[in-house]
Amino acid sequence: MSHLPKADDLEATWAFLEQGISQIMERTDEGLTYPKYMDIYTAVYNFCTHNKSGTSNNIGNVFNNQVRGAYLMGSDLYNNLIKYLTGFLLKRREIAEQHSEESLLNYYTKQWTQYTTAAQYVHHVFKYLNRHWVKREIDEGRKCVYDVYTLGLVRWREDMFNYVQHQVMEAVLKMIEAQRNGEAIEAAFIKKIVDSFVSLGLDENDSTKSTLDVYREFFEKPFLLATQAYYKNESETFLSENSVVDYMKKAEARLSEEEARVQMYLHPSTSTPLLSTCETVLIKNHSEPLHEEFQGLLDNDRQEDLARMHGLLSRVTDGLAPLKVKFEAHVRRSGFSAIEKIASEGEAVDPKVYIDALLAVHTQYNGLVTSAFKGEAEFVKSLDNVNPTPIENIDKIGLPRIRKSKQELLAKYCDSLLKKGSKNADDDDLEGTLTNLVIPPSGVLTHRQMTVFKYVEDKDVFQKFYSRHLAKRLVHSTSASEDAESSMISKLKEACGFEYTNKLQRMFQDIATSKDLNDEFAEKMQQTHDPSELPVDFNIMVLGSGFWPLTAPTTSFNTPTEVIKMYERFQQFYGNKHQGRKLSWLFQHSKAELKASYAKGSKIGYTFQVSTYQMGILLAFNGAISHTIEDLQSLTNLNKDTLDGSLQILLKAKVLLIIPPDGIVGASGTRYDLNMDFKSKKVKVNLNLPIRSEQKQEVEDTHKTIEEDRKLLMQSAIVRIMKARKTLKHVALVQETLSQIKSRFTPKVADIKKCIDILIEKEYIQRVDKDTYEYLA
Known part of the structure; x- marks a missing residue:
């Protein structure tokens, strides 16, 4: 070394x-x-x-x-x-x-x-x-x-x-x-x-x-300043010489280039400040012309350009806010326009046409939100905000003919879907149609999706009308599909909870129980009576009065002698089986089939499908082929309105002929003759048609029931709250009551105050001072 x-x-x-x-x-x-x-x-x-x-x-x-x-x-x-x-x-x-x-x-x-x-x-x-x-x-x-x-x-x-x-x-x-x-x-x-x-x-x-201090000070800082100056000059020049749509394409391309530039040779930390600088210069500083262009793109359904605009403006703070306001107003105008169009086409609005129009608007703009706006929550919310304009106030925009509530129309539309004879009864899309009415299909959006049912403010109103239609379908056996009925109830349960559908499910249970009861009664009659003593095919439904929206008859009625024995036998049978229970006969919801062999032009005879009241009227003609109005009144014991309504249907079908004295219809002594020359193309003739006056009364009764139920619901909510809190200020009690009930309907503060006063009178709660309540055990 x-x-x-x-x-x-x-x-x-x-x-x-x-x-x-x-x-x-x-x-x-x-x-x-x-x-x-x-x-x-x-x-x-x-x-x-x-x-x-x-x-x-x-x-x-x-x-x-x-x-x-x-x-x-x-x-x-x-x-x-x-x-x-x-x-x-x-x-x-x-x-x-x-x-x-x-x-x-x-x-x-x-x-x-x-x-x-x-x-x-x-x-x-x-x-x-x-x-x-x-x-x-x-x-x-x-x-x-x-x-x-x-x-x-x-x-x-x-x-x-x-x-x-x-x-x-x-x-x-x-x-x-x-x-x-x-x-x-x-x-x-x-x-x-x-x-x-x-x-x-x-x-x-x-x-x-x-x-990264040296990089940021000596490279990134001058680079960002140069970027800002370059794009400021380019954007102003380009926008002055080209359309807004072309500018959006240019801005989109430039942003994409800058993102690639980071990947190509810049430090990753530059990505955020670089894109922020570009977004400010290219988008935020020119957001006003973009906002002005939005309405034109909406009017012309330019989804690709709308998606591009959404993508750009979503990059800057509050860039989408003006668009959400314009979008909400546009959808509201489109909805009103669709309703106005259908209202102008006839005297009365068909529920199916009305709901289909709303669904069409929903489908169009929900699709726009999904595709162009990427299902962005704030646009879904803007779509939801269209909801608060109820159809009850539609006359404000010049459509006074639409008088039925949105809830009633929706319930009637569901009835048309689920009833026999519906065009959708055997359609594979029925399930999808019900789904679109009630809850959104899974996987369509990660956030809430607009559906007609969700837009129903007072869901208790829909529930009442829906339950009445369901009751009629079950009582008259007109449901197209038990599976579809069950599916609809499941969807309502999913949307509103168990309590909302509890009575609907009990109605199905009663139908099943009634079938078993009829089988048992038939077997009993065969064991105890000779077949000659059972001339009438008899079927009965026993329904729980607390679950079915069926009211008591508004008229008395003499049960015809031809069927009274079977009524009495069943009453005895049921009394022996369930002691202490009382049966109330709802003749207005009952029906019958009568064999008519008197018509001269018929070799095999006709079968008349009639209401129980019509049955009583027609059986009276077994004794004589002509009766005065007074005779029929005495024989059936029906009140004048019910008797007149039933006779009008029989006259319209030409089963009976009217012979007024001195040519004055409705005068005392008016005679009704059995039409011996009755003819019909059908062997089975349906005469069991709704009477308009009864339908109107039913709607009025439904609304009365809704009001009474709401009072009870508010009172029970107040009692629950006070039982849990013991003592509560007035404002807090009102707010908590609103919070608990809003999923069913939105109560008025004045109605809550009335319910508080009622509970004070009933001694459930007491007023401690002017502004405080106390629960009484």
Whole structure:
């Protein structure tokens, strides 16, 4: 090892090291042979570990002197390395200053690559210095000391970067602008520049860590300012010469380019500030013309352009707010227009046409929200906000003929779907139609979807009308499908809860129980009576009065002698089976079939499907083929309105003929004759048609029932709240009552106050003071 310099000779040692370092720094591609590498490493080791103060027999003194010597010699090597790197970089800087634009970038990146590669080699040959002297200095808090590779970066920053970075950035920004203008560039130059700026960020408090301070200050900041200026000028010029739709396409393309630029050569941290800058300049600063264009796109159903506008404006704060307001107003106008159109086509609005019109509007704009607005929650909410205009107030927009409530029309439409003879009865889409009416199909949207039922404000009103229609379908066996009925109830239960459908489900249970009861009664009659004593096929339904929306008869009625025995036998049978229960006969909901063999033109006879009251009237003609109005009144015991309504249907079907005295219809002594020449194309003739006056009364009764039920519902809610709270202020009680009941209907504050007063009178609660109530156990 005689060729190595003496360990205590700084000048010789550095001259030896400088020769090796120069070979590394200036001829990086050649590298070092392993023996040469070991010689340099050993020279550093020997110099750092020799005992400058001489030897001693005292081991402790030797150790202390060696430590102190290693400290001093390490400092000398470190300082000489700084001088070398400074001189090395000065020569490169002078050459760099002679270059400009792309030539400068080429030279700068090439020198940076060679320099950092060489610095890594130098770092390795000074490994011993790093592990001992440098580490000790850093541990003692000296911030100006770095490991050798970091020192190389520091010197590049101080001796090269600080002098040329401005010219380098000018060249980079020109190159990026050229790329934005459509020219091809060497993106690798920019990528290397970015990497160099990132590498030069050093943590002043910890030399082992790096920051993005240099990159952000010297690259990102001027880059963002240049980006802002470029797009400000381009956007203003382009928008003044082109349409808003073309501008949106341009802005969308530019944003996509900038996102790709981050991936291509920028640091990932630049993505957020870059896109924010572009969004401000391209979108926010031009949001007004975009907002103005929105209505035209809606009117022309330009879904692709609407989706583009939504995508752009959703990027900026409050960019979508004006669109949501305009969208809500547009949907409301479309809904009113659809209703106005159907209202102008006839005297009365068909529930199916009305609901189909609402569904069509819903489908159109829900599809728009889903596709163009990406199912965005605020647009779904805007769609929901169309709801609060009830059909009861439709006369405000000039449609006074639509008098039925939305709830009643929806219930009637459901009845038309679920009744026998419906066009949808055997359609596979029936389930989907019911679903669209009640709850949204799963998977269509992650947020709430507009449906007709959801837009029903007072769901208790719908429930009452729906239950009446359901009762009629069950009583008259006109349901198209039990599965469809069950499915509808399941959907209502899912939407509103168990309590909402409890009575509806009990109605089905009563029908099932009645079937078993009829079978048992028939078996009993066959066991106890001769077949000749059972001339009438008899079927009965026993329904719980608390679950069925069926009212008591409004008229008395004499049961015909032909069927009275069967009524009495069943009453006795049921009384023996269920002692203590009382049966109330609802003749107005009953029906019968009568064989008519009297008509001269019929060989096989007709079968009349009639109501029970019509049965009583027609059976009276078994004794005589002509009766006065007074005779029929006496025989049936029906009141005048019911008798007249039933006779009108029989007269219209020409089963009876009217012979008024002196030509005055309705006068005393008016006679009704059985039409012996009755003819019909059908063997079965349905005469059991609804009487208009009864229908009107039924609707009025339903609304009365709704009002009474609401009072009870409010009272029970108030009692529950007070029982839980014991004492409560008036305002808090009203608010909690509203909160509990709003899923069924929205009560008026005045009605809640009335219910509070009723409960005070009933001594459920008491008033402690003017504004406070207390629960009474």
